[in-house]
Amino acid sequence: MINIPKGTKDVLPQDAYKWHFIEDTAAEVARVYNLKEIRTPVFEHTELFQRGVGDTTDIVNKEMYTFNDKGGRSITLKPEGTAGAARAFIENGMSSGVLPAKMFYITPAFRYERPQAGRLREFHQFGIEVYGSEKPDADAEVIFAASSFLQKLGVKDVKLKINSIGCKTCRARYNQALKEYLAPNLDKMCPVCRDRYGKNPLRILDCKEEDCKKITAQAPRITDYLCDECAEHFNAVQAYLKAGGLEFTVDPDIVRGLDYYTKTVFEFVSGGIGAQGTVCGGGRYDGLIEELGGSHIPAVGFAAGIERLILLMENTAVPFPEEGKPDIYFAGMDDESRRVAFSLALKAREQGIAAETDHMGRSVKAQFKYADKIGAKYVAAIGGNELEEGAVNIKRMADGQVQKVNFADINAYVLNGK
Ligand code: ATP
Numbered sequence: 001m002i003n004i005p006k007g008t009k010d011v012l013p014q015d016a017y018k019w020h021f022i023e024d025t026a027a028e029v030a031r032v033y034n035l036k037e038i039r040t041p042v043f044e045h046t047e048l049f050q051r052g053v054g055d056t057t058d059i060v061n062k063e064m065y066t067f068n069d070k071g072g073r074s075i076t077l078k079p080e081g082t083a084g085a086a087r088a089f090i091e092n093g094m095s096s097g098v099l100p101a102k103m104f105y106i107t108p109a110f111r112y113e114r115p116q117a118g119r120l121r122e123f124h125q126f127g128i129e130v131y132g133s134e135k136p137d138a139d140a141e142v143i144f145a146a147s148s149f150l151q152k153l154g155v156k157d158v159k160l161k162i163n164s165i166g167c168k169t170c171r172a173r174y175n176q177a178l179k180e181y182l183a184p185n186l187d188k189m190c191p192v193c194r195d196r197y198g199k200n201p202l203r204i205l206d207c208k209e210e211d212c213k214k215i216t217a218q219a220p221r222i223t224d225y226l227c228d229e230c231a232e233h234f235n236a237v238q239a240y241l242k243a244g245g246l247e248f249t250v251d252p253d254i255v256r257g258l259d260y261y262t263k264t265v266f267e268f269v270s271g272g273i274g275a276q277g278t279v280c281g282g283g284r285y286d287g288l289i290e291e292l293g294g295s296h297i298p299a300v301g302f303a304a305g306i307e308r309l310i311l312l313m314e315n316t317a318v319p320f321p322e323e324g325k326p327d328i329y330f331a332g333m334d335d336e337s338r339r340v341a342f343s344l345a346l347k348a349r350e351q352g353i354a355a356e357t358d359h360m361g362r363s364v365k366a367q368f369k370y371a372d373k374i375g376a377k378y379v380a381a382i383g384g385n386e387l388e389e390g391a392v393n394i395k396r397m398a399d400g401q402v403q404k405v406n407f408a409d410i411n412a413y414v415l416n417g418k
């Protein structure tokens with residue numbers, strides 16, 4: 001037997017309703033926030049992610065599924081959704097269209113990571129992208145959209161943490177201070193952080209190694225180094241969050257895993273799924289579009305991990321609404337009544353009624369049992385008498401109530417009782 005690749009998962013038919021609930025909720029948030037869907041390819045030129053995600057990140061350094069295609073081009077399966085959306089925005093000249101461009105996506109993403117609960121090699125993200133506004137209210141709107149998504153799902157005990165990582169100017173000053181602080185302890189840090197020290201010291205705050213975490217606990221805080229503009233922006237974002245009644249804490253350790261962030265960064269974190277607690281992360285990335293060859297277009301967005309959300313909801317007993325069951329089951333006794341049952345089911349479906357009939361050659365008794373198992377609301381058993389009369393007793397499975405209905409009136413009867 002051939003097994004599923006490590007770090008990937010099937011969504012089986014009996015669980016698909018959980019995904020539909022998440023996707024429908026995402027679409028509903030998108031509708032009320034006026035976000036339009038963007039779909040981009042699952043693979044892109046590797047360079048897009050090297051530039052757009054950043055070559056000092058774990059994603060680009062360790063986690064990408066990269067291969068040469070038959071034409072010798074370096075191709076990478078998308079490890080996240082933003083870079084592709086940004087590329088499409090630039091390539092399709094959207095900066096000269098209506099701004100802000102407000103978009104959302106639901107996409108698979110691929111990262112070569114060590115699989116564990118809430119961490120997969122193929123996972124899915126719901127994300128939003130708002131391009132064209134540098135204003136703090138755009139950051140706040142994106143955060144509220146994420147919050148509303150989680151709230152509509154019924155997710156409990158998720159905390160919002162925000163931070164600002166400044167702009168090029170203030171980050172340079174901060175990096176200097178951080179490096180001075182870290183220098184005496186550099187030999188105690190992990191090799192990855194020693195490398196980050198030279199390339200992108202801010203990333204050290206994101207390290208999950210205990211030794212590094214101990215050292216960075218007392219490190220200078222970026223929020224003490226923000227330039228006037230960044231500090232003002234950060235204050236304004238907080239004022240919008242407060243005005244909308246959203247609780248949050250400022251956490252200077254939130255720096256996000258991607259290189260393209262500027263100013264606001266945020267995470268929604270849950271205690272309900274252990275170490276992989278971040279269900280949604282986002283922020284502002286004003287430099288990204290330019291980095292990818294576009295004009296200066298400020299941007300803000302987030303991505304939420306769908307598998308992590310499902311895991312969290314399962315672990316904390318948040319209910320998923322079940323999907324519809326068949327409205328009516330048509331049982332048939334012999335060849336002729338089976339053909340009638342078959343065509344009555346077809347006619348019902350034409351009217352939008354979910355109808356089922358037998359394909360297993362089961363006895364009428366076994367068909368009733370099956371109808372009960374699949375949760376059919378009504379059962380109509382067709383035999384010789386019914387064919388003669390052109391009418392059938394329809395049984396309501398919930399209470400056993402029976403009603404005689406002419407074949408021609410079945411659809412109306414079922415629709416009425418829906
Ligand atoms: P983490 O710190 O958990 O590695 P990250 O910073 O790499 O997360 P992002 O790149 O911001 O995560 O992705 C946004 C969201 O996508 C995460 O908050 C998480 O919910 C989800 N996610 C990221 N990587 C994985 C993965 N390997 N498996 C499942 N979900 C993931």
Ligand code: MG
Pocket residue numbers: 058257
């Ligand atoms: Mg990661």
